[in-house]
Amino acid sequence: MRARPTPLRPRLATWLALGWLALLVSAGLLAPWLPLPYAPATPDLLHITTPPAWGAGGPPHYLGTDPLGRDVLAGLLAGAQRLVLLTLPAVALATLAGALTGAAAGFWGNRHLRLPAAAATWVLAAAWWALSFPFQEVLFLLVGVSFLLTLVTWRTARRATHSRRYTFALPLDSLVLGATTLLGSVPRLVLLVALAAGPPPSPRQLIGLLALLAWPEAARLVRGQMRWVRAQPFIEAARASGLPPGTIWWHHALPHACRPLLAFAPLSLAGLVGLESSLAFLGIGQGPDVVSWGSQLATMRQDSTAWWVAVFPGLALLFTLLALQKMAAVASKRVDR
Amino acid sequence: MLRWLLGRLARAAGAAWLTASLVFIGSRLLPGGPDQLALADASDLSRPVAGTRPAATQQAARLAVRNRLGLAQPIFYVTRTAGQWQWHGTANQYHRWAKAALHGDLGYSYRDGQPVATLLVHALRYTLPLAASAAGLAVGLALALGLYLARATGSVWQRLVANLLNCLQITPLFLLALGLLLLFANPEFLNLLPAAGQAPGAASHGQLAAYWLGRLALPLLSLVLAVLPELTLPLAAGLRQEATSGYATTARAKGLTTRQMLRHHALPNAVIPLLTTLTDLLPTLVAGTVIVEVLFALPGSGRLLAEAAAAHDYPLVVGGVLVTATARLLGLLLADVLYFLVDPRLRPTA
Numbered sequence: 001m002r003a004r005p006t007p008l009r010p011r012l013a014t015w016l017a018l019g020w021l022a023l024l025v026s027a028g029l030l031a032p033w034l035p036l037p038y039a040p041a042t043p044d045l046l047h048i049t050t051p052p053a054w055g056a057g058g059p060p061h062y063l064g065t066d067p068l069g070r071d072v073l074a075g076l077l078a079g080a081q082r083l084v085l086l087t088l089p090a091v092a093l094a095t096l097a098g099a100l101t102g103a104a105a106g107f108w109g110n111r112h113l114r115l116p117a118a119a120a121t122w123v124l125a126a127a128w129w130a131l132s133f134p135f136q137e138v139l140f141l142l143v144g145v146s147f148l149l150t151l152v153t154w155r156t157a158r159r160a161t162h163s164r165r166y167t168f169a170l171p172l173d174s175l176v177l178g179a180t181t182l183l184g185s186v187p188r189l190v191l192l193v194a195l196a197a198g199p200p201p202s203p204r205q206l207i208g209l210l211a212l213l214a215w216p217e218a219a220r221l222v223r224g225q226m227r228w229v230r231a232q233p234f235i236e237a238a239r240a241s242g243l244p245p246g247t248i249w250w251h252h253a254l255p256h257a258c259r260p261l262l263a264f265a266p267l268s269l270a271g272l273v274g275l276e277s278s279l280a281f282l283g284i285g286q287g288p289d290v291v292s293w294g295s296q297l298a299t300m301r302q303d304s305t306a307w308w309v310a311v312f313p314g315l316a317l318l319f320t321l322l323a324l325q326k327m328a329a330v331a332s333k334r335v336d337r
Numbered sequence: 338m339l340r341w342l343l344g345r346l347a348r349a350a351g352a353a354w355l356t357a358s359l360v361f362i363g364s365r366l367l368p369g370g371p372d373q374l375a376l377a378d379a380s381d382l383s384r385p386v387a388g389t390r391p392a393a394t395q396q397a398a399r400l401a402v403r404n405r406l407g408l409a410q411p412i413f414y415v416t417r418t419a420g421q422w423q424w425h426g427t428a429n430q431y432h433r434w435a436k437a438a439l440h441g442d443l444g445y446s447y448r449d450g451q452p453v454a455t456l457l458v459h460a461l462r463y464t465l466p467l468a469a470s471a472a473g474l475a476v477g478l479a480l481a482l483g484l485y486l487a488r489a490t491g492s493v494w495q496r497l498v499a500n501l502l503n504c505l506q507i508t509p510l511f512l513l514a515l516g517l518l519l520l521f522a523n524p525e526f527l528n529l530l531p532a533a534g535q536a537p538g539a540a541s542h543g544q545l546a547a548y549w550l551g552r553l554a555l556p557l558l559s560l561v562l563a564v565l566p567e568l569t570l571p572l573a574a575g576l577r578q579e580a581t582s583g584y585a586t587t588a589r590a591k592g593l594t595t596r597q598m599l600r601h602h603a604l605p606n607a608v609i610p611l612l613t614t615l616t617d618l619l620p621t622l623v624a625g626t627v628i629v630e631v632l633f634a635l636p637g638s639g640r641l642l643a644e645a646a647a648a649h650d651y652p653l654v655v656g657g658v659l660v661t662a663t664a665r666l667l668g669l670l671l672a673d674v675l676y677f678l679v680d681p682r683l684r685p686t687a
Contacts (some may be wrong), residue, residue, distance in 0.1 A: 133422060183353050185662045187620035189627060190642065194360050194654050196647035237503045274509035282631060284646050297515060300633075310519060314512055321507045 014330055016324035024320060028084030031077045036228055040078035040291040043069035049306050050102035064308040070291065079313060083320070086203055086231045090210035091269045095261060097211065098218025103257045105176035106217070106226025107249050114167040118149035176223065180216035188213045189278060196285025208286070210272055221264055225259040241314055263332035270324040277317060293317050338480060340675070345673060346686040348589035357659035362433060364651040365412045406447065407433065430590035438659070444652035446645070457638060461660075464630070466623045467553065475568060476615070478561065483572035483607075485601055487580065499573075506566035511628045514559040518632060536624035556629045564621050568614055575607035591684055609680055616672035 027034075029144060037059030044065060052064040052072075063072040104113075125142035133139075153167075183191070195209060229235065230253065238248045280286055280294025293313040300310040350466075364392065387575065403409045412426045443453035486499060505513070578593075579585060580603055588598040627639035638657065646654035 031520075054428050072584075091551065131422075132415075182352055182355060185356050185665055187661065187665070188660055189624035190620075190661050191360075193627065193643060193646045195363065196363065197649060197651065199652050224648070268553040270507055274507075278511050278628060278669055282628070282643050282647075284643065297512070300515065300519070304519065307519075310515065314516070317512060318508065322504065322507070325507045 003243055007314045013326055017326035020323045021327070022320050024080050025084055027077055028080040032079040032234050034076050034077065036077070036139075037073075038074050039157065040073035041070065041289045041336060044071065045069050048308075049303055051052065051306075052308055063312050064306070066296065066309045067302045068299060070299075073298045075291045076293070076312060076316055078291040079296065079316065081278075082290075082292045083273060085268065086207060087210065087272050087295040090207045091214065091265065091272055093207065094214035094269065094272075094329060095210040095218050095265050098215040098220075099222050099254075099261060101176050101215070101260050102219035102222030103226050103249070103254050105173045106223035106257065107230055107253055108170075108172050108245075110171045110173045112245075113170045113172050116149070116153045116167055118146050118153055120168060121146040121149060180220055183213065183216050188275060193282070193284055196279065199286045200285055200290075210276065211332070213275070214268055214272055216288075218261060218264065218268065219261055223258050225260055226253060229256045232256075239297055259335050263328050263335050266324040266328040266331065270321045270328075273317070273320060273324075342670075342674070345670055349670055350663075351661065353662040355667050356662045357438075357655055358389050358431070358435075358604040360658045361651075361655045362412065362431065364655065365408075365430065377503065389443075402613045409617075419425075434655075443656035443659070446653050448645075449652045450650055453652050456641060456653065457656055457660055460638035460641040463635060464626050464639060467556065467629075467635070467637065468560070468626055471557055471564070471622060472615075472618060474557065475564045475618070478565060479568035479572055482565070482569045483576055484596070486569065486573035486603070487576035487599055488595055493502075499570075501568055502562050502566040505562055506570065510559060510625050513562055513634065514556070514629055514632050517555050517559055552633075552635075556633045556635060559629055560622060560625050563625055564618050566616070567621070568611065570610055571614060572607060575610055579603035579607050609676070610674050612679070616668045619668040623664070625659055 038061070044061070046069075047065050048062060049067050050061055050065050052062060053060050061071050061073070063076070064072055066075070076283055125139060125146055128139045128142060186194075192209065192213060196206075201209060203290065210303045235248060235253060238252050239245075243252075262264060277292065277294035277297075280290075280292045281298045286295065287294075295314060296313040297310055297317075300306065303309070356626065379646070400409075401402055407430060410433070411423070413429055414426070415422055415424055416429075417423070434444065436490060441454065443457070446456060480496065482502075485497060489496075572686045576599055585598055585603055588602045589595070593601075625639075626637055627643050629635070630637040630640035631643050638660075642657040643655065644650075645657065
C-alpha cells in the first residue's frame with residue numbers, strides 16, 4: 001500500500017461510461033417533464049411498426065414504433081425511469097441490508113454477541129401480546145419472569161460490566177449464513193419467476209423482492225472482509241482501550257469492512273438490471289401497460305423485420321451494463337491502492 | 338467422512354424443503370388467491386359477457402373450483418382468523434401437499450390436470466441433455482481459452498479475446514440469445530439455423546438428428562457463451578498466478594516450454610478453485626434454460642416453469658422450485674466431495 005495515492009487519471013472510456021450513466025439518470029429523473037409527442041404505453045394505431053422517421057406530417061416517431069404502435073423513444077425513457085426509480089433503490093436497500101447484517105455476523109460471530117436473558121423473555125412476551133396467542137396466563141408469567149430477570153441482571157451488571165451470568169449468545173453468524181444459503185438454494189431468476197407468479201407486484205413490492213434476492217451477495221462479501229478486519233491490530237487496540245464493542249464495530253470496523261462494496265455495488269446494480277430486464281422480457285410479474293427495455297425487446301419477437309425495435313433498447317441496456325462494469329473496475333482499482 | 342457427508346446431505350435436504358415450503362405458502366397467501374386467478378383464466382371463454390352472470394352463480398362456481406382444487410381447507414396447521422388462533426390438525430393444505438410430495442406425488446397442474454411429476458420428467462428429458470452438453474462444452478472451451486490467455490504474449494488476438502470475454506460477462510443471457518436469434522435465424526438476414534419449424538414427420542434417423550442439431554445449435558451456443566467468461570477469466574488469472582511461483586520457474590529451468598509448464602504443472606493447481614465456479618454454473622444454466630427455451634421454443638423444464646408462472650399454475654411452480662433447489666444443493670454437495678477427493682489438504686478433520 002502506497003503512502004500517498006496518486007490522483008486518479010480517468011481515461012476516455014471512464015469518461016464515456018460516466019457520461020452515459022449521467023445521461024441515463026437525468027433522463028430517468030426528468031422523463032415526466034420532457035416534451036415528448038407520445039406517451040410510452042399508449043399505442044398509435046395509425047403508425048404500427050413504422051421505421052424511424054424525421055419527416056413532416058404530425059409529430060414524428062423519432063425512433064419508430066413497435067408492432068403495437070408504441071413509440072420506441074418514449075419507451076426508452078420509460079425504461080430509464082424504471083431503472084432509476086426501481087432498480088437503483090433496490091440496490092441501495094440490498095447493499096445497506098447486506099453491509100449491516102454481514103458486518104454484524106462477521107464481527108460477532110456465533111458466540112460473541114451476548115444479550116441479557118431478560119431481552120429474550122421481553123421479546124417473547126411482546127410477540128405473544130402482538131400476535132394475541134391464546135393462554136393469557138403465559139403472557140403474565142413471561143412478563144413476570146422478564147421483570148425479575150431485568151432486576152437481577154441490573155444488579156449484576158452494575159457489579160461487573162462483563163459478567164456472563166444471565167446472558168445468552170445470539171448465533172448471529174449461523175442465522176445470516178443460513179438465510180443466505182436458503183436464498184441461494186434456487187437460482188435468482190427462478191425464485192423471482194416463482195415469487196412474481198401471482199398478480200403483478202406493485203413497484204414497492206418489486207423493490208422489496210429484488211432487494212431480498214440481492215442482499216446475500218453483499219452480506220457474504222462484507223462478512224468475509226469483516227472476519228479479516230476483526231483480527232487486525234487496531235481493533236485489538238480499540239478493545240484494549242476499553243471502548244464498548246458497539247462503538248468499535250460502528251466507528252472502527254465497519255468502514256474498513258465496507259470498502260469492497262464500492263467496487264461491488266456497480267456490479268450488483270448491473271446484475272439486478274439484467275435480472276429485471278430478463279423478467280420483463282419473459283413478461284412475468286408486470287402489468288401489460290408497463291414499458292421497460294426488457295418488454296420492448298420482447299415485442300421484437302412479434303415482427304423480426306423491425307430492427308429498430310430491438311436495436312435501440314438492446315444498445316441502451318448493453319451500454320448501461322458496460323458502463324457499470326467500467327465503473328466497478330475503476331472503483332476496484334481505487335480500493336486496491 | 339460418512340458422517341460428515343450424511344450431515345451435509347441432511348442439511349441440503351432441509352434447505353430444499355424449506356425453500357419449497359416457503360414458495361408453497363407464499364403462493365397460497367398472495368392477494369387474489371390462486372383460485373380466483375385460475376377461475377378468471379378458465380372462465381374467460383365460457384363467459385360471454387363479463388358481469389352478466391348473477392353474483393350467486395359466480396359465488397357457487399368459485400366455491401366449486403375451490404373444492405375441486407382442494408383450496409377450501411385451511412393453509413397451515415394453525416391459522417389466524419378474526420384475531421383468533423385456530424388449530425386445524427392435519428386437515429390442511431400444507432400437510433396434504435407435504436405428505437403427497439414425500440410419496441413422490443407433486444400434485445396436478447391447474448391448467449390441464451396432468452400430474453406435475455410427469456410433466457417435469459417429460460420436460461427434463463429435453464433440458465438435462467441441453468444443460469449437460471452446454472456445461473461440458475463450456476468447460477472444455479474454458480480450459481483451452483484459459484491456457485491461451487495465460488501465456489503472456491500480449492498479442493492483439495489475446496487482448497481481443499480477453500475484452501470480448503469481459504463484455505460477455507456482463508451481458509444478460511436474454512440479450513445475447515436475442516442477438517444470436519436475430520442474426521442467424523432471421524428470414525430477413527441470415528437464415529442459417531432455423532429456430533422454429535416442425536420436425537420432419539416421416540424421416541430417417543439421420544434427418545431427425547440433423548434437424549435437432551440445427552435446432553439446438555443456437556440455444557447451446559447462447560448457454561455456452563453465457564457461462565464461458567465466469568469459467569475462463571478466473572482460470573486464466575489463476576494460471577498466471579501459478580506461473581509466477583517457484584515450481585514453475587524450476588519447470589522452465591529444466592527446459593520445458595511455457596505451454597508444457599502451464600499444462601502439466603500449473604493447471605492441476607489452478608483448476609481446484611474452478612470447482613466452486615463449476616457448482617455455481619448449475620444455477621446459471623438452470624436460469625439460462627428458462628430464457629433460452631422460451632426464446633427458441635424448446636419444450637423443456639425452463640419453459641414449463643415460465644409458462645406455469647405466467648398462468649398462475651402454482652402446483653407446477655412449486656414442484657419446479659423443489660426440483661431446482663434439490664439439484665442445486667446436490668451440486669454444492671458434489672463440489673465438497675470433489676474438493677475432498679482432489680485436494681487432501683481440505684479434508685474435514687471432524
